[in-house]
Amino acid sequence: MAATDAPGAPASGSDGDPTDDRSFADRLRATGARRIALYAALVALVAFYLSPLESGLMTAFKTQDAFFRTTPFAPPPPGGFTVEPWFEAFDRLSTGLINSALLAVPATVLSALLGSLAAYGLTNVDWRGQIAVLLLFVAGVFIPYQAVLVPLTRFWTIVDLPSLLSAFPPLAAKAGIIELIVTHVAYGIPITTVLFRAFYSTLDDEMLEAARLDGASTFRIYRRIVLPLSGPIFAVTLIYQFTQIWNDLLFALVLISDPNDQVVTLALNTLKGSMVQQYNLQMAGAFVAALPTLLVYVLFGEQFAEGVAGES
Amino acid sequence: MRRSIRRLFGGGSGNSDDARPDGGTVTTGRKSALALDGEFVQSLPFWVPPALLVGLFVYGAIGWNVLISLTDWSGLGQPDYGSLDLSMYARLVSDQSFIAAFRNTLVLLVAFTLASLLVGLAVAILIDRGIRFENGFRTVYLLPMSLSFVVTAIFWSWMYNPQVGVINEFLRAVGLGALAQQWISDPRFKLWAVIFALMWQFSGYCMVVYLAGLRAIPTEQYEAAKVDGASTVRMYRRVIIPQLRASTTSAAVVLMVFALKAFDFLFVLFGDTPGPAADILSVMMFREAFSTTNWAYGSAIATVLFALALGVIAPYLFVQYRRGEL
Amino acid sequence: MTGLTLDRVTKVFDDDGGDVVAVDDVTIDIEDGEFLVLVGPSGCGKSTTLRMIAGLESVTRGEIRLGDEVVNRKPPKDRDIAMVFQSYALYPHMTVRGNMRFGLEESTDMSDDEIERKVTETAEMLGISDLLDRKPGELSGGQRQRVALGRAIVRDPEVFLMDEPLSNLDAKLRAEMRTELLRLQEDLGVTTVYVTHDQTEAMTMGDRIAILNGGKLMQVATPLEAYHRPANRFVAGFLGEPSMNFFEMEVRGDRLVGASERTAEPSGGSSPEDGDEFVYPVSAETREAIGDASAVTLGVRPEDVELVRTADGPHDFETVVDVVEPTGNENNVYLAFSSESERTFVATISGMRSVEAGQPAIARIPESAIHLFDADTGEALRNRSLDDLEETEPRV
Structure with missing residues (x-):
């Protein structure tokens, strides 16, 4: 049976149903949108995991006065920077x-x-x-x-x-x-x-x-x-x-x-x-x-x- | 490596060559002395010194701790091993703060373990979708695991700051200011605030474990599921996640054992008195033994903690042993 | 130089409560300088035997002697043996030179120069001088194989032990290395025990071969002797490709009759099934060899089955060609006693003769070429006569 398969035929092995191709193209487009959602989720996670460190780091460079006035994840305001x-x-x-x-x-x-x-x-x-x-x-x-x-x-x-x-x-x-x-x-x-x-x-x-x-x-x-x-x-x-x-x-x-x-x-x-x-x-x-x-x-x-x- | 070579070259016999003929004469087994005894003697210098250290510090100390818990040692004196009884354990049962700490410990154990596993699994699946900068993402997600609890507790006490903390600022920014709370002073929230922060720190560990499990699944299975027309969600639910049971088990054991001994984070956040809403056994043990020098009482709490840990790890190790995976 | 003796060697493994006999009462005398091949199917105990000689496994019963000295309780390093492993077992973090030096450094007090000289010499002999500063990871399979060999040779041991050393090489390289190994062993004259499951290696390399099955020694003999005068049915069936044809026969007076109630062994050869009339008359001399046995297995090698034009003797049988497998030089012709019969036997004929499936053919099974085995014990009752030995080459 294998001998009747043309060499190089798609590995999917389904019998050439045209709807198959269309759904494949749809799937490809859907994949594009899905990739974007995927990376958005990954970046959101980065924000979640890094936010304590980021706000900590920003706070560490602010003066006492400045960190009570600004949001914690914002960089030090002018005049509020200190080492x-x-x-x-x-x-x-x-x-x-x-x-x-x-x-x-x-x-x-x-x-x-x-x-x-x-x-x-x-x-x-x-x-x-x-x-x-x-x-x-x-x-x-x-x-x-x-x-x-x-x-x-x-x-x-x-x-x-x-x-x-x-x-x-x-x-x-x-x-x-x-x-x-x-x-x-x-x-x-x-x-x-x-x-x-x-x-x-x-x-x-x-x-x-x-x-x-x-x-x-x-x-x-x-x-x-x-x-x-x-x-x-x-x-x-x-x-x-x-x-x-x-x-x-x-x-x-x-x-x-x-x-x-x-x-x-x-x-x-x-x-x-x-x-x-x-x-x-x-x-x-x-x-x-x-x-x-x-x-x-x-x-x-x-x-x-x-x-x-x-x-x- | 060798096994894979064997597989490639099919015909090899090597170790599989141990003949198993049936009906061979069964001998009264004089165990082969030479090779094994020699090897045993030669192995001694390697493992005996470390085993002595572990035996003394781990197992000796555990036994000693049980012994102390049977005395009524407190204050500056010496333990009196002459009269041993279970009075400390009797005191535990009627101690309201012990019951609260016990309950909180169980809540922490269950909620923290489940939350970390779920988040870790979700993150692992996202990472495993063939993304770019995988190493970068992974490094960020695991980063909290490399930090000391002292450090993370300081970060989170700032995060939870009711006036200028990130959490409340964020809630106000997205219009949910009504939800802003006194996260770590309000008894309704403090334990959950701790669980959330610990989940933040440990979900990266779960991700690593799950990722290893996912990578062990042959890609053919993903392809087969796709060819069979399964949607991505169904593929994960029906084909992939069921195969991650081993990863789940081992990660869950580590998380549960951690939940039992979690101390540093709470201690830095609350000192030795987190209050009945967030008190857990490990903190209570420290408080009783080292702050109020109720040594025997602290030891009794420690024994309870040890028994709980044993309840988690003994079945796990037994199964591992039976599978020959030790 | 020394010979090696296995005297009633037995190995019992303790396998979770039940004892398993892996090697059962094996006795072999290996002469000084001899190349002995231990061969047998997977799980026959050949590797265990080799590992006992090496000292990597203890001996449950019996003795292993190197020369006159019993070495049962000697640790491996004091036995003056060297071993080549299937995986080569090279030390990956050392250069080829380091790998070859290691044994000399650990087991002798040779000076540095002396070690260096020996390593260089051996490397030259094996043609690996230019690889000396490379690490195993940078070498091809064949090169690693040579280094593994070099590591054994440089130690100049009394005995070489080789555990399927060629099985990880591709077919072409394996054939080359076979010849080279033989040449080396002849030059060095070191007693060698070689384990393989590959009968081609066994036949072509061994001075003698020892065939093991289920932990028991079946036969120790020169390759030709084992091929032509197998001690039992197992050896007869194990050596030769295609393997010997077997027919289960009942003894009726001076005739052997295809035994209908006996079922044929699944492997190698076949016997006629129910209703097939296969009657093989035997001479008085053969009849005498059969003795009291009431049932025998008749064996004949495919190359001894002739296809003739006309049936003109009692040992000519009418058959139908079932399948023809051309191998180039020869054809393997699968014959059935009738077109309905599913059981076939094989004849090997010249590749130039044209035979086609479905065609009738007359098979001649000469009495001089048949082997007879006791149907119960498998012991050989009669082996082929060797008068016409020159005509038949061993086929492996």
Whole structure:
């Protein structure tokens, strides 16, 4: 039967009904109108998603007087423009920014590295019972942190880090940050393990077997084959974890007591509380605090999206 | 990759080569020792240190929390593990503010999850219509997800400002000024205002999950539905959306678990006392434990939260495990 | 140099509660320098056998010996073997040079120069010197195949294991690589175990072939021996294309009569259906070979069926041509005992002879060419006589 079809006949395969052509043309015209509606909807959504940021940004450049007189999404009126809130916000948040960087960078790297190791041991090295261990890791992704907060503060009271670190004064001075690093690493491992595992289970088993036959030990295979191939997933994990840790408030709230150890989310919350009516300062502060993650997001949006999707 | 090569070259046998002859002699299974034991020992250094950290901080702490909830620890002293009882849980049942927080948590869980899924699905379908600047649109829609709740709470407290906030300004601009409200101080609206703002932040995440699900559906199915004469709406309703069940499930689990632990956003907006209209368990837990040092009581609330989360994730993980998708 | 012995090797997989025997009591002696092909249909246990030799799977029972040493419990890296995988399994982030160096770096304490020298030598031998600085992703399928081979050769192992190494190549390249692999193996003289499901590869490459089915070893023999003197019906049917014709027959005195109640095997060949009278008289010598069996399977290769002009003997049968498949050099003629019959058997005749569907034809099935198998066990009772071996080439 196929042989009777003329070569190059339309794939639709219907038997040349003329009404078919007309409805097709109609459909094409309808498609044009529909495309316009589609883009209108997409642009409206852009407005919806960006409006808090846009009005925030505009407000941050307005004087106190100006933002009460103008609509929030309008640019600053003549004479109402100022960059003063930015300087003040930066000034008030600078300690927080430094502390957040001291926290987020090591915590991100450590949790990614440990996640990579765990995922390799639970995926590419083949042994019975690994699924049971893995299940505990995966479940860890979904634990509400409230369920561990009280023991966590208790734990860090009992483990007296400042006196343990008293031999290293620079570290002892940042004991709060170190507590926070350990905490974030521990609670970050489940998600990083899940992300790495999804990637490692796609590695070619025959390739890893070939490496074993080539005489490489389990560790050497990790070091020379798996780790060098993990670049893309490291990027995803690092970016995702960095934003998570940078953005967190809860752990800092219960673990940080020394004002010198304040991370930026804490500092920003304090700023909001103390400057109730100064919306321009609040907005500038929000942008200053969000700048690192915004930058990471704009530069590595793809990886961030992959990390976000990997959570499920 | 390898699987697709196999498919392309049809004839390959490789791993599928595990013979399954029937009636083979069944042996009393002495499990093959050499390869597996060796591998187990070699895998230990990789996963044991992270597993210890997770075991101590996650599972150890959860157990500890349950233990504390059985004491009557409060104030500056030490917990007394000598006398354990359920008095804190008895107190929960008769505590009006707990009941309000529990109800609000469920409302948040359901409404926030549904709203985010619906908006996310709609956005994903729009994005998947073969548009230009797809990356640009996607980047914008997911942007709120990259922001701290502290930051977004500050934005939204400004958005909801009754005098000069964007929401009310917008309503007045389109002639609906009568609808302008005291969004985050009026008890009738504050919880919904929170849900709306959180939906704004999380719908991008749902979009990403749905988009991945949509992209996994072969284009032939769209074409087949078109050839069959289905309208676009019917095609999505009858052919495409039913296939997104897995995406919906996994996104819903993540959203529900988030709804249970949502804290930062409310805390920045309202402090530790959002009032009975918007109080939720995670904020109440923090307030009881860390503001009024009712440690045991806070732990009991935390245990309830954990049980709720377990109720959401246990069935999900079980199904995933049964499907071999872990 | 060393031989390799599989001594009653058995592999049992634990498959969700039920044990599955993947390899069942397989014994093969592979001589030093021999090229042995493990062949069989999908799921016959050939890859599992190879992976046990490699040490990638444990051995449930039996012994694997390299030379005189039992290697059952040795980890793969201490077995002095190298393996070529179906997917090639090259390390994508390393150059060809890195891929070839890797095994030497990990398993020997050779100096850097020495490793470099060996890699260069091997690359020259394989004609891939100019690819050394490229990565696998930049290579064609055939080039990757060579690199995979080079990675095995450079290690200078006692035994090569190859798991369907050519199956990802297109037909032309596969034929070329077959010859090249053979030449290399002959030059290097390394004991080689080669797994394939492709009988052409098995027949053309193996010094000996081991045919596996359902985890059991069916026969180990040279290709020609397995082709002409199959140990059982499975081997007879597995080797050869088109495959051997089979007829289910009852033994009645010195005649074999088409067994009407027996149903034919679905694959390969066929037997006359109900009512078809197919009577094949046998000589005393053949009758003796049959012994006590009351039912046998008669097998004859398509190239042994002759089409003659006139029926002038007891082994000439009147048939009708059902379908003719010209392959150029030859015609595959599908014959039926009557025009109503749906079951056919195949004769391969010269491509120059013109035969047309529907035409009557007389098929001669010479007694010297027939195989007889016990209908119950499938064991060969009598194989074709090899007096006229020179005339018939194995057909694969």
